[in-house]
Amino acid sequence: xxxxxxxxxxxxxxxxxxPHNRIVLSSRxxxxxxxxGMPFPxxxxxxxxxxxxxxxxxxxxxxxxMASAFSESMDNLTVMDKNILVERHLISREHxxxxxxxxxxxxxxxxxxxxxxxxDHLRMQALRPGLQLKQAWNAIDQVDSKLEKRxxxxxxxxxxxxxxxxxNLGTGIRVSAMLHLPGxxxxxxxxxxxxxxxxxxxxxxxxxxxxxxxxxxxxxxxNQMTLGExxxxxxxxxxxxLAQIIEHEENxxxxxxxxxxKAVYNHIGRAYGILANAHxxxxxxxxxxxxxxxxxxxxxxxxxxxxxxxDELFITTQPAHLQKRFSEKLSAEERDLLRADMLRDxxxxxxxxxxxxxxxxxxxxxxxxx
Amino acid sequence: MQCCVCKExxxxxxxxxxxxxxxxxxxxxxxxxxQKGVNDPAGFSLADLLLGLGASQEMEQAAGSSDLKCPHCGxxxxxxxxxxxxxxxxxxxxxxxxxxxLLKSMHKGIKHTGKVPPSLQQTRDLSDKLKSLQKKLxxxxxxxxxxxxxxxxxxxxxxxxxxxxxxx
Numbered sequence: 001x002x003x004x005x006x007x008x009x010x011x012x013x014x015x016x017x018x019p020h021n022r023i024v025l026s027s028r029x030x031x032x033x034x035x036x037g038m039p040f041p042x043x044x045x046x047x048x049x050x051x052x053x054x055x056x057x058x059x060x061x062x063x064x065x066m067a068s069a070f071s072e073s074m075d076n077l078t079v080m081d082k083n084i085l086v087e088r089h090l091i092s093r094e095h096x097x098x099x100x101x102x103x104x105x106x107x108x109x110x111x112x113x114x115x116x117x118x119x120d121h122l123r124m125q126a127l128r129p130g131l132q133l134k135q136a137w138n139a140i141d142q143v144d145s146k147l148e149k150r151x152x153x154x155x156x157x158x159x160x161x162x163x164x165x166x167x168n169l170g171t172g173i174r175v176s177a178m179l180h181l182p183g184x185x186x187x188x189x190x191x192x193x194x195x196x197x198x199x200x201x202x203x204x205x206x207x208x209x210x211x212x213x214x215x216x217x218x219x220x221x222x223n224q225m226t227l228g229e230x231x232x233x234x235x236x237x238x239x240x241x242l243a244q245i246i247e248h249e250e251n252x253x254x255x256x257x258x259x260x261x262k263a264v265y266n267h268i269g270r271a272y273g274i275l276a277n278a279h280x281x282x283x284x285x286x287x288x289x290x291x292x293x294x295x296x297x298x299x300x301x302x303x304x305x306x307x308x309x310x311d312e313l314f315i316t317t318q319p320a321h322l323q324k325r326f327s328e329k330l331s332a333e334e335r336d337l338l339r340a341d342m343l344r345d346x347x348x349x350x351x352x353x354x355x356x357x358x359x360x361x362x363x364x365x366x367x368x369x370x
Numbered sequence: 371m372q373c374c375v376c377k378e379x380x381x382x383x384x385x386x387x388x389x390x391x392x393x394x395x396x397x398x399x400x401x402x403x404x405q406k407g408v409n410d411p412a413g414f415s416l417a418d419l420l421l422g423l424g425a426s427q428e429m430e431q432a433a434g435s436s437d438l439k440c441p442h443c444g445x446x447x448x449x450x451x452x453x454x455x456x457x458x459x460x461x462x463x464x465x466x467x468x469x470x471x472l473l474k475s476m477h478k479g480i481k482h483t484g485k486v487p488p489s490l491q492q493t494r495d496l497s498d499k500l501k502s503l504q505k506k507l508x509x510x511x512x513x514x515x516x517x518x519x520x521x522x523x524x525x526x527x528x529x530x531x532x533x534x535x536x537x538x
Binding site (some may be wrong): 161 | 523
């Protein structure tokens with residue numbers, strides 16, 4: 001089966017619900033593991049990588065969690081397949097660049113994904129919609145314990161699990177959450193938050209886009225340190241910080257509506273206007289405007305628009321997903337036209353955003369801005 | 371300003387990261403920035419990049435010589451400098467001395483306090499049990515409580531058998 005047939009449709013993927021998914025798009029816990037006595041993938045010769053893959057893949061496939069999973073060697077995936085997987089956040093860009101000697105095992109509901117021979121022999125991750133770090137950790141912990149019965153991990157009592165890069169040493173854990181923070185961005189508080197979170201030893205980065213720019217106001221918060229702290233402590237610490245960020249984001253949204261309602265309506269109204277009427281639009285602009293539409297949904301400004309449609313468009317307007325719908329190879333310009341066509345079509349029935357008069361903040365939104 | 375990776379071209383990308391109370395700065399030329407994946411925010415971490423720079427110097431100083439080579443996989447200090455990654459799990463033994471300072475600077479501690487593979491944990495538990503049984507036996511013998519001693523001796527035997535099973 002090819003990977004397109006296996007993956008659930010973007011419509012289905014965007015309907016997954018989780019706690020706090022107004023702000024937290026998804027939670028992820030990743031573990032890095034390596035086999036004892038075998039060179040790490042980056043240093044191994046091709047024959048050694050193939051050998052490691054042949055040892056690991058059957059062990060992963062045999063997990064009860066992986067019943068009817070998608071399992072494939074990376075050289076059997078096309079560039080488009082790989083890009084689709086990247087756009088779905090199932091594999092890393094680094095893994096997408098791999099070929100023979102690397103593999104992927106993805107379970108039926110896409111909640112467990114194991115990359116074989118990425119930077120480490122094993123990069124296994126559990127994914128959950130919304131804020132569910134503990135659940136994700138428990139799920140991947142079980143997978144890891146089961147795998148450990150069949151594979152001989154490189155582990156020492158002092159240094160823990162040994163990884164190719166010393167930054168992952170010890171627990172090999174990376175706990176992360178994807179956050180949608182338009183309120184903090186509009187209120188220009190995001191840099192303060194990023195700095196504060198960095199001080200706590202956590203990393204914040206834009207998920208899409210280049211450098212510090214965060215397209216679509218989507219940020220990823222994750223732990224950086226992996227040694228000298230237990231997995232449960234790391235999960236707990238991240239949970240505490242996330243709770244704070246969520247609160248700040250909600251406050252920022254509330255304050256914006258109260259103090260600058262016109263500015264908020266202006267952003268959201270323009271986003272709707274462009275997305276529903278443009279005839280050519282880049283993926284960057286689409287993401288930034290969809291983010292504002294999503295904010296509009298959260299603020300109940302759209303009568304007949306559900307969050308899942310915005311989230312679905314977040315997925316389907318990205319380059320590889322767009323390309324997938326057409327057989328011939330598209331240039332960036334052609335994609336911009338087709339993206340705009342798709343957006344106009346999907347937003348055809350969505351009526352323009354209202355200004356809030358019966359809002360939950362209790363404030364009348366119709367009063368003119370001072 | 372010179373790029374601190376290639377040391378040739380002019381640095382145009384300047385990165386600063388604050389972790390805890392430490393500030394780290396890196397200056398790169400456009401080409402090296404691209405190569406190091408600075409433009410790919412999903413895969414980029416300044417810590418990873420710094421590994422290839424200051425970190426390897428730190429290792430060099432600590433290890434005394436830079437011609438250290440892992441006897442298991444043939445990975446050298448120069449390779450680490452280039453890749454910022456190690457060659458195999460044995461490299462952690464080979465380069466242990468140089469790595470310690472590095473680990474201290476990037477992690478909360480240098481001793482693993484997290485998950486232990488369940489099988490290893492089991493062996494550990496059994497060896498703890500064995501130790502306490504041995505003490506119990508010594509005490510029973512000292513007290514001339516031979517009935518108790520015989521019982522403990524049987525327990526020790528059973529525990530040892532179990533240990534042999536799990537490690538085989």
